[in-house]
Amino acid sequence: MLLNKRLIEESNTNNLAAHKRSYEYVATGINNIGAIIQKLVDFQVAIPSWALGTGGTRFGRFSGGGEPGNLEQKIEDIGLLHALNQSSGAISLHIPWDIPSDAAETRKLAAMHDIKFDAVNSNTFQDQANQPLSYKFGSLQHVDKAVRKQAIEHNIEVIKQGEALGSKALTVWLADGSCFPGQLNFRKAWQNTFEGLQEIYAALPADWKIFVEYKAYEPNFYSTTVGDWGQSYLYTSKLGPQAFTLVDLGHHLPNANIEQIVSLLMMEDKLAGFHFNDSKYGDDDLTVGSINPYQLFLIFNELVEGMDAKRMDHATDLAWMIDASHNVKDPLEDLLQSIEAIMIAYAQALMVDTPALKAAQEINDVVKAQEILQAAYRTDVRPLVAEARMISGGALQPLQVFRSLKIREQLIKERGQSTVATGL
């Protein structure tokens, strides 16, 4: 389904007077407001193909109506999001959940919706129908060379699929690890995994990157072979300049200082980018910013400061992706909220008075430093984010438009009530 631009414009006209009042209230007094708005306009976050369906838990899955039944419909759903917020102009595919039957046609469809192909994700954490060997005891770490070979070949196949679509990166998340002490020889598991990653790395096209994602636990509950940022960094630094460490916010042990991790990885030129989500306990897949928006702001604060120090382009030099699909919300509404939370945190980070913060740090003025950070965090930047959306052709109030146009109801009419998207 394609959204009629006129309907977005109509809704913007209705909301314009209120928007102008709140925008002017915030924007007055910000010196570089034009530059901030332009940065917000440029910033795009990739949507994972597996987040368009309702997520499940190991206890079950309650699919929502009108879920996309194939890759084409997933691209159309992202097209809807992008039409509404103009910040979701990319898709991150999970293979084999979403193998394009005709790459050229898929590219055409995506281009029609102004959507690019972000990193492609391999999957060696599930067994697929007709797969000769099982990943029950791991993939790249496996004691059996034949299983390792199968996993390597799958990753190389994913690179080929990505090339046909115009992707430029492969994300590898390994569920490999062990559930009980004694199950695994850590050194052998590490070495096998490293050798596998080396073979995959060797198959990367020259202009591609490989992102190695880490995760503390789940599905393995005693050890994970790429369990934290240090382990991922060890792999990526040994692999070479095309390898980077991917930070998924939900993949840390409780209370980890993610903003510090981000800062150090960036310092070493090893930060790939993000899988954004939020959590209270672990890999909870909650809407970005729904539990700990201050942490998200602090992460963006490090990103803006670190990227500016290295003269990096905020919009293009790191990979920005969402990785969340919860089980109780409409996935499209959830994604609209997630993107909004990311844009808010980014806008707040752009508002930080960096020279003043640096000066406070130099004289150990701890109170002043906190005041500076919190002054930015406590600014209601929603009108700035809305302004950027409106001037890019999106809606001032995307969620309101989604509901008032009854988009989900229309999708249910088109696709049916009981559709199940591929994913977890």
Ligand code: PSV
């Ligand atoms: C694993 O929990 C993960 O974060 C990886 O990125 C996977 O690709 C994705 O979730 C699957 O939903």
Ligand code: MN
């Ligand atoms: Mn992830």
